[in-house]
Amino acid sequence: MNKLVAIAIRHWKPLILWNLLVLGTTITIAALAPRVWMATTQLTVPGSKGNLDASLGVLGSLKNGGADIAKSGDSKLKLQESILNSDTLMEKLLANDPEKAKFKRLTLYKQLFKVSIEESSPIISITANGSQPELAKGRANRLTELFQQRLNELRQTNRNSRRQFSNKELEESHKNLLSGQQSLAQFQQSSGLVNADEQTKSIVSTIDSLTKSQSEALSQAAYSQNRVATLSTRLKMLPDKAIRSLSLGENKEYQFFRGKLSEVDANLASIRSKFNDDHPLIQQLLQQRETLLNQMKSQIQQAAAGTAIDTTVSSEGEGRARLIEQLILAETEASGQQRRAQQIQIQLNELKANLNSIPARQAKLAELQRSVDVAEGVYKGLVAQVQQTNIDVFDVYPNVEVLDTPRVDSKPVSPKLSLMVLNALLGGIIGSVALLLLLERRNPLLSPQDLQDMKFPIVVSIPRLKTAELIWELDDDKQVKFQRLASAVSLQPLENRRLLITSAMEGEGKTTVTLGLARALVDLGFRVLVVDGDFFQAELSSKLGYIPQSHSAPTPIVIEPQLDLLPAIAQQGKILKLVSRGQFKKALADAEAHSVYDYVLVDTAPLSNTTATALMTAQIPNVLFVVRQGISYSNCVRDSLEQLAQHQAQILGLVVNGVETAAKPYMQRLPDGLMSQST
Missing domain, CATH: 3.30.1890 (Bacterial polysaccharide co-polymerase-like)
Known part of the structure; x- marks a missing residue:
């Protein structure tokens, strides 16, 4: 988005001319078009x-x-x-x-x-x-x-x-209708059929329904029979034996005798530990036990009715008694479903017999009914x-x-002003986009692909800076960027420790980079002299609050500890003569003689504005080139680099200025505890 805005700002004049042309054309058409x-x-x-x-x-x-x-x-x-x-x-x-x-x-x-x-x-x-x-x-x-x-x-x-239609045709149609109705009534009376189709349909529907019900009953009966067989297998007894065993288990008298027998056996076992079998108490308990066994045997014989039963089945709990109950229910369900299927079969036989009793003259009845319907339709149509x-x-x-x-309506419907305005807007927008594409293709902005084939010893990106930040302290992230640049510069073998900082055109931030690099070198412990080599604008001197004096030779001014400024030389004659005849070289040597500097940074005018900058490379061959996203032109940058190459300047590094970054500084990403320890 920023790039689009930058492109639009670059070409604002053609855009305004195009939109004025569209507006004028629209107004002319609106004024001359006939009203409808x-x-x-x-x-x-x-x-x-x-x-x-x-x-x-x-x-x-x-x-x-x-x-x-x-x-x-x-x-x-x-x-x-x-x-x-x-x-x-x-x-x-x-x-x-x-x-x-x-x-x-x-x-x-x-x-x-x-x-x-x-x-x-x-x-x-x-x-x-x-x-x-x-x-x-x-x-x-x-x-x-x-x-x-x-x-x-x-x-x-x-x-x-x-x-x-004639009355004769209508009367003839009426006679045909009456004759057909008479024949149909006589046939229905003789055959006993009123509506053979409906009767047959009803019987067939009933047979289908009963057949489905019979199938369901047989399926349910088979399911219940399978369940009976499964339960019988698990109980190891047939349903009759299971029923009698459960009946015995539910007999209250049998349960009572069984309980008393358990008590007698318990007492007998307790007394036998104290006395022998001849003791009267033991004899009495044995007699009671025999009596209880006889009574239980009588109950078993009554329940068994001559068949073998299981005397251990009890109605208490959820044991075999529960399975026996399920067995009984399954057998009852199977028997009931079988009887239901048999009754349905009887009904099916009756219905099939009734269906077969319908006369085969049903086709004759349908033919007569059809004839009557056709005759009635013809008569009604006439x-x-x-x-x-x-x-x-x-x-x-x-x-x-x-x-x-x-x-x-009092207002004409044509021409439609709203439609014309819409067309004008669309024409302005589409034309503006096409114009921007054409102009940008002729002189595009600098892109990373333009610098991809060029090799630079140093490449550093600098975030966007405000003017106030050049005077006061930078934040941590921006300081890190300039410190990285200063560290890279300090590792390079510079001739006379001089570095010329320039750019292709105005507004790319070379003065900002000069000040930021100078302060970063000071932070590294170096003594730095910044030189205002822009004899036209003297932007560096202005930003640092110094106005060049026209009648005095420039001398270094202390800006802050370890950082001095050599203001721009006042204009006296042509600038090219100032550089070519050695006046700039002499002023630079006088400033270096004034004090010992580790680095001398020269802020120059843009290469596209003057050839004086290219001539300065004879005294300061090491160049730090500055470009800016959304501002630098690709062709202008290429021409400036070629100009420096022709003067045998050595491009020490490339600084990409105004880079948008969303990353936080390292110190801001540290936990609070670690930051307090580091301070």
Whole structure:
């Protein structure tokens, strides 16, 4: 985005000229274009007064009414539209038009009118254009009148072309209908059939439903039988044995005797540990035990009924008793479903017998019914056609009423200022983009690809700086950038420790880089002299608050500890003579003699503005070249580098100024604890 803005700012003059041209053209067209007024009117096509809806039986139905005319795309509305746009109607309208001489062809005249059908509505909208409001309104009125006349002509022609059916044909159709109805009634009475299709359909539907129910019952019975077999296998007993075993387990008397037997056995075991078997207590307990066993045996015999049962089944808990209950339920379910399937089979047999009892003369009955339906349909159709002719003479060409009389807006519809403004905006935008692309192609901004093939010992990017930051302290991130540049410069073998800092054009930040590099070298412990070599602008001296004196020789001025300034030499004659005759070299030597400097940084004028900068490379061959994103021109930078090469200058490094960066300084990314320790 910044690059686009920079390109637009570079070429602001051509852009303004182009947009002024578009604006002037638009204003001229708007002023000279002919004015056109539009008259609008609306017609409505109501439904027919007589609604005919006659059923013809198997032959369908005959409908005549106004219900369908409101539907979008209705054939009758399309017919009205075709009549309005017909050449016959337009020729009559053109014959009486005040401006008929302007239209050599009927096609051109028809373009003044527009007929449209509103969606889902019986409304026809008509628009007529004219060079004057009265002319547009008159054309709309005349078109409506001629349309009504044309409809009356078409109705009269259609009415004369209709043919009525004779009474003889209608009576013959009625006799055929009565004869067919009589034959059908006699056959139904003799065969006992009223509606063979419905009866057969009902029986077949019932058979299908019962068949499905029977299949479901058999499936459920099979499922229950499988469940019975599974449970019997797990219990290792048949259902009858399981039922009797469960019955014994649920017998209260048996459970009581069993519980008492457990108590006697427990007492007997306890007493035997104290006495021998001849003791009276032991004998008494043995007798009780025998009695309980006999009573339990009696209960088992009653429950078993001569079959083997399991006497260990108990109704308490969720053990085998629960499985036996499930076995009983599954057997009951299987038996019930089988009985249900048998009952359904009985019903199926009855229905199939009833179906087979329907006479094979069903085809004869259908043929007679069909004959009656056809005869009835023919008779109703003849009657409906007779009634249609009598009750609705506007069936094909319905009545058309004026819903809204012609009206003309006071403002012309053409030319449309909003559309012209929109076109002007689009033309301005598209033309501006095309112009920018053309101009940028001829002299584009500097891009990284332009410097890709060039080799520089030092390449450093500097973030965007404000003017106030040149005087006060820089933030950590920007200090790091300049310190990196200073460190790289300090490692280079510079002749006389001098470095010339220049750029291709103004505004690329060479003075900013000079000050930033000087302060960074001071931070590294060097003593630095900055020299204002721009004899035209003296920008470095101005930024540091020093105004050159025209009658005094420049001497170093202390800016801050370890940093001095040699102001620009006051202009006396031509600048080229100042450099070529050695005055600049002498001033530089005098300044170095004033004090011992580790580095001398010379801020010069842009190479594209003067050749004095290129001549300075004879005394200061090491050059630090500065470019800036969005400002530097590719061609200008290339020419400046070629100029330095011709003067045998050595490009020590490249500084890319004004680079946008979102990264935080290292110190800002440190945790608070580490920062406190580092300080």
